Structures are given as structure tokens and as C-alpha cells.
Amino acid sequence: MQATQTKADKPRLMSLDALRGFDMFWILGGEKLFIALFALSGWSFWQLADAQMHHSQWHGFTFYDLIFPLFIFLSGVALGLSPKRLDKLPPAERNPIYRHAVKRLLLLLALGVLYNHGWGTGIPAHPDEVRYASVLGRIAFAWFFAALLVWHTSLRTQIVAAVAILFGYAAIQLWLPVPGGQAGWLTPAGSINAWVDTHFLPGITYQNRPYDPEGILSTLPAIVNALIGVFVGRFIVKPHAKGDWAKAGILAGAGVLALVLGWGLDSVLPVNKDLWTSSFVLVTTGWSLLFLAFFYVLVDLLGAKRLAFPFVVIGVNSIIIYLASSLMNWDYLSKSLFGGLINALPMPAQALAAAIGFLVVQWALLYWMYRKGIFIRI
Numbered sequence: 001m002q003a004t005q006t007k008a009d010k011p012r013l014m015s016l017d018a019l020r021g022f023d024m025f026w027i028l029g030g031e032k033l034f035i036a037l038f039a040l041s042g043w044s045f046w047q048l049a050d051a052q053m054h055h056s057q058w059h060g061f062t063f064y065d066l067i068f069p070l071f072i073f074l075s076g077v078a079l080g081l082s083p084k085r086l087d088k089l090p091p092a093e094r095n096p097i098y099r100h101a102v103k104r105l106l107l108l109l110a111l112g113v114l115y116n117h118g119w120g121t122g123i124p125a126h127p128d129e130v131r132y133a134s135v136l137g138r139i140a141f142a143w144f145f146a147a148l149l150v151w152h153t154s155l156r157t158q159i160v161a162a163v164a165i166l167f168g169y170a171a172i173q174l175w176l177p178v179p180g181g182q183a184g185w186l187t188p189a190g191s192i193n194a195w196v197d198t199h200f201l202p203g204i205t206y207q208n209r210p211y212d213p214e215g216i217l218s219t220l221p222a223i224v225n226a227l228i229g230v231f232v233g234r235f236i237v238k239p240h241a242k243g244d245w246a247k248a249g250i251l252a253g254a255g256v257l258a259l260v261l262g263w264g265l266d267s268v269l270p271v272n273k274d275l276w277t278s279s280f281v282l283v284t285t286g287w288s289l290l291f292l293a294f295f296y297v298l299v300d301l302l303g304a305k306r307l308a309f310p311f312v313v314i315g316v317n318s319i320i321i322y323l324a325s326s327l328m329n330w331d332y333l334s335k336s337l338f339g340g341l342i343n344a345l346p347m348p349a350q351a352l353a354a355a356i357g358f359l360v361v362q363w364a365l366l367y368w369m370y371r372k373g374i375f376i377r378i
Contacts, residue, residue, distance in 0.1 A: 013236065015299035016077060018308035019291055021315030023070050026053070027322055028314065028362050029330070031064070032355035040348050058188070059270040061283055068135060068273075069225045069284035070291065071318070072142045076229020077292070079147060081237050083230065086151040097151075104378055105144045111319075111378075112136030115326045130203045133214040136322075141219050146226035155234070162227045169221045170269055170278040186270060186277075193217045193275055211274065218276035228285050232292065248297045255289030258282045313363065313370045320376045321366060334358045 031053035038046035052063040086094040112134025117123045124130055149158050173192055177183045181190045188194060194211035205212035232251065240247050262271060262282030271279045299308045314321060324330075335342075338357035342350050369375070 013081070013296070013300055014305060014308065014312060015292070015295040016074060016081075017315035018299050018311040019295040019315070020071065020074050020318050021311030021313065022291075022295070023067055023074070024314050024318045024321060025311060025359075026064065026067055027325055029325075029355065029358045032358060033352070036352040036355045039351050056273055058274065059186075059272050061271050061273070061280070065273045065280075066284055066287050068138075069222070069281070070288045072139055072222055072225040073229040073232075073285065073288040074292075075139060075143045076146055076226035077233040077236075078229075079143065079150060079226070080230035080233020080235075083150050083234055094151075101144060101147055105140045107378055108136045108140035109134070111323060112140070115323055118326045128203060131206065131212075132203045133197075133201060133205070133212040133216075135214060136319075138214045138219050138222050142222040142226040145223045146230055149227065150230055155231075158227055158230065162224045165221060165224050166278040166281060169217075170265075172217070173275065173277065174269060186272065186275060188274075191275060213274040213276075218274070221276050221278055221281050224278075224281050225285060225288075229288070232289065236296070244301055245297075248293045248301065251289050251293035251296065255286045255293060258286030258289060260286075262286060310363065313366050316375050317366055317369055319378055320369075321362060324362070330358055330362055334361050337361060 031050070034046050034050035034053055037043070038050060054062060055064050056062050086097060109132075113123065113130060113132060115136060116131045116134050149161055153161070173186065174184050176192055178185060178190065178192050178195050181195070185191055189210040191211060193215055194209075196217045197205055197211045197215040201212060201216050205215070211218075235250075236247060240250075259282070262279045262285075265279040265282065269277050269279045271277060271283050273280055295308070298304045305312075334354070334357040338353070338360075342353045342357065345353055
């Protein structure tokens with residue numbers, strides 16, 4: 001991990017940082033706004049919006065299910081903005097890149113364990129009581145294996161690999177018999193994912209479930225989210241005969257197509273975040289493409305940079321604020337700064353003011369880092 005005050009050495013899209021910040025905004029606590037607005041106004045719209053701020057219980061999809069795969073997709077886009085082949089470079093040039101990639105992988109895995117347990121509860125002393133699977137771990141593995149493919153294979157091979165992973169993973173879930181069960185069971189305890197995690201995942205699972213939502217087998221299709229991001233990054237940086245607006249239209253059209261394919265598979269292979277089914281990959285890729293097309297038009301084509309700036313401030317230091325959401329008590333800090341003002345407001349407005357204060361203290365720290373040129377990279 002390092003802080004830098006220099007410009008990035010790869011092409012960047014402001015829309016990429018803005019969309020990453022928009023994605024992380026909901027992790028910061030943006031979801032608190034909807035229930036607070038409902039409590040203040042009583043409008044059913046805010047209650048419906050709040051329902052989208054919770055993960056699906058099993059099969060199905062909500063907006064909150066998109067946050068994680070969207071981040072993986074965007075890491076792939078950043079990788080695809082300057083794809084490079086390393087396999088033909090001399091060892092002296094490529095070995096430092098390999099070492100950095102491995103260090104990044106290991107650091108994110110370690111930070112993921114830290115996030116799972118936080119400062120308050122402490123990481124258990126016994127290794128069998130540690131949860132090793134994590135959100136950051138999945139991000140690390142998805143980026144790492146996508147990067148290896150980008151560095152060593154052609155675009156055609158990468159596309160074949162993505163398709164093969166989707167089909168292969170679907171075949172495993174639908175047709176591979178589960179020892180002691182049967183093929184095609186997509187229940188929490190009966191799925192092939194649960195069997196693999198029970199027998200091969202070290203430590204404990206999330207909430208001691210039969211499977212881990214960031215477990216071994218379900219990490220495989222997440223590589224496809226990153227790879228599709230790579231394809232999109234390569235597409236964006238190349239000139240298009242019909243201009244940048246055509247690029248945005250193609251991205252949006254591809255997003256709609258992915259959604260149609262994903263939901264078309266739902267009756268055979270349900271859209272399921274915890275199992276990260278291939279249909280889930282398609283649905284989340286579809287929404288990721290649509291959001292990127294929208295932000296690309298808004299920020300990079302129409303130039304609405306001021307409107308996007310609050311999200312850019314979050315997006316350039318996204319990993320740090322994600323870690324801080326587990327390791328720091330932002331609620332205590334917010335109440336220390338704004339508690340008196342919040343308590344002075346009418347009761348119906350207090351929940352909304354508290355939610356805004358909770359966001360303000362986090363954004364203020366990120367803004368200070370942005371102004372100082374402190375960007376934490378991993």
C-alpha cells in the first residue's frame with residue numbers, strides 16, 4: 001500500500017472514479033438516507049427504495065447486490081485501459097510487475113481478514129476460528145487472475161476463457177453430483193458450493209453458514225466480472241469510427257443484452273448472489289455496463305464534472321474508506337460533532353440529519369486526503 005501525489009501512469013476516465021465513488025457511497029452509509037426519508041415523509045417510494053438497500057435473502061436481485069460485482073467490474077475496466085503483454089518481455093522488466101501483483105494479492109487477503117474481525121472483536125488466536133474468505137479477498141483473486149490472462153494471452157483467448165468459466169461453472173452447479181446429495185441442488189446446505197466450502201475452505205464461514213458467500217467455488221465466476229471490465233476498458237480507449245457517443249450507445253446496448261440473457265437463464269439457473277451463479281454474473285454485468293455508459297456520458301461526454309465531484313472524492317480512495325467502515329466508529333464521531341444539533345431538530349428530522357452527519361464526517365476525511373493529494377493505492 002502506498003500514498004502518492006503523482007498523476008496516475010495509466011489513462012483514467014473521470015467517469016470511472018465517479019462511478020466507483022457512487023458504488024462506495026452506499027457502503028459508506030448512503031442506504032441510511034432512504035429509511036430516514038421514509039420516516040420523515042411517509043412516502044412509500046422511500047420505503048421501496050430502502051428495500052433495494054438490502055441483499056437478497058437467496059434467489060433474486062436487489063440494487064445492493066450490485067455493489068460488490070460492480071466494484072470488481074470497475075477494477076477490470078481500469079486494467080483494460082492500458083492492457084500490456086508481459087510474456088515476451090525480459091525477466092528484468094516483468095518480474096517487478098509480478099512481485100507487485102503477488103504483494104497486492106496477499107495484502108488484500110490480509111486486509112480482508114482484518115475487515116472481517118475489526119479492531120473491536122479482534123482476530124481470534126486460533127487459526128480455525130478465523131474467517132479467511134472476504135470481499136477484499138474475492139476482489140484480489142478476481143483482479144489477479146484477470147491480470148494474468150491479460151498479461152499472457154490474446155484478447156480472443158480472454159474471451160474464450162470468460163465464456164468457458166461461465167459455462168463450466170453453470171455445469172458444475174447444475175450437473176455435478178454432490179456427495180451425499182444430488183446434482184442441481186441450489187439450496188444453502190445442498191449446493192456444490194456448500195460441499196466445497198465445508199471440505200476445503202479453512203477457518204469459519206460467514207455467520208457459520210454451510211457455505212461462505214465469498215467462498216472457494218463462487219470466486220471463479222467473479223473473474224468473469226473483472227474480465228468483462230477489461231474488455232470494456234480496451235473498447236473505451238480505442239477510437240471509434242462513429243465517435244464517443246457511439247461507444248456509449250454500444251455499452252448501453254451490451255448492458256441490455258446481458259440483462260436479457262441473465263434473466264432468461266433465471267428459470268434454469270437462478271440469479272443468486274451468494275452462489276454467484278452465471279446468471280448473476282450476466283445480470284450484474286448488464287447493470288454495470290448501463291451505469292458505466294450513463295456516467296461516461298454524464299461526466300466524460302457532457303462534462304458534468306462538478307456534479308460528479310463528490311463521488312470522485314470517494315472513488316479515488318475507495319479501498320481505504322471501505323476498510324474504515326469496519327475499523328472506525330463513524331457513528332460515534334458523527335454524534336460527537338453533530339449530536340447537539342441533531343437533538344435540537346424535530347424528532348421526525350433527526351434520523352435524516354444523523355444519516356447526513358454520518359456521511360459528512362467520512363466524506364470530509366476523503367476530501368482532505370484529496371486536497372492533499374493523498375491517494376492510497378494497493
